[in-house]
């Protein structure tokens with residue numbers, strides 16, 4: 001897993017920093033957390049193919065977190081993307097996407113919007129789930145956690161071969177946790193696989209004041225990405 005900070009500047013981009021956007025690269029999958037202005041240019045600079053993201057997780061609809069989406073979708077279309085794209089975000093995300101696609105022209109691929117209706121699991125698969133909790137911001141905003149399920153341990157083909165299990169569907173059965181018959185003797189997964197590896201947890205706050213819900217969400221996280229626009233010196237302005 002690799003996390004690339006495409007933009008970390010609050011409110012406005014600076015010469016050194018783009019608006020909020022984070023790319024989480026997990027195996028072959030790229031998930032964007034927010035997509036501020038200039039995110040696609042930063043993706044090019046970071047050698048992340050701009051057509052790769054399958055999901056965009058939007059924390060909230062402040063411009064500095066979402067103004068990169070129209071440009072990114074247009075470039076994806078220009079590059080001939082056909083894969084569907086899922087965008088998760090607060091209520092209003094669908095209207096926002098509708099507003100720019102209806103005026104600029106729709107993307108050449110299917111875009112599905114999932115508006116987060118409440119805290120809890122917003123996406124689930126065999127490999128991981130994404131949970132949302134309310135952030136404490138000046139508009140509806142969500143913090144997200146990507147929580148991986150335990151991953152199977154490493155498979156050792158040479159051990160399987162030496163125990164008389166030929167390559168093919170029997171290997172798959174071992175990898176899926178089942179025992180297989182190899183010439184009258186049962187070979188167990190533990191003989192050819194290492195123990196399962198614990199899943200990882202990455203949490204992204206988006207803009208927020210200190211939040212109890214986020215603290216709970218972040219418990220046990222391997223990585224917490226937390227915004228920090230105002231420190232103690234700026235407390236009056238922050239309030």
Ligand SMILES: [Zn+2]
Nearest residue numbers: 060062137207
């Ligand atoms: Zn904001």
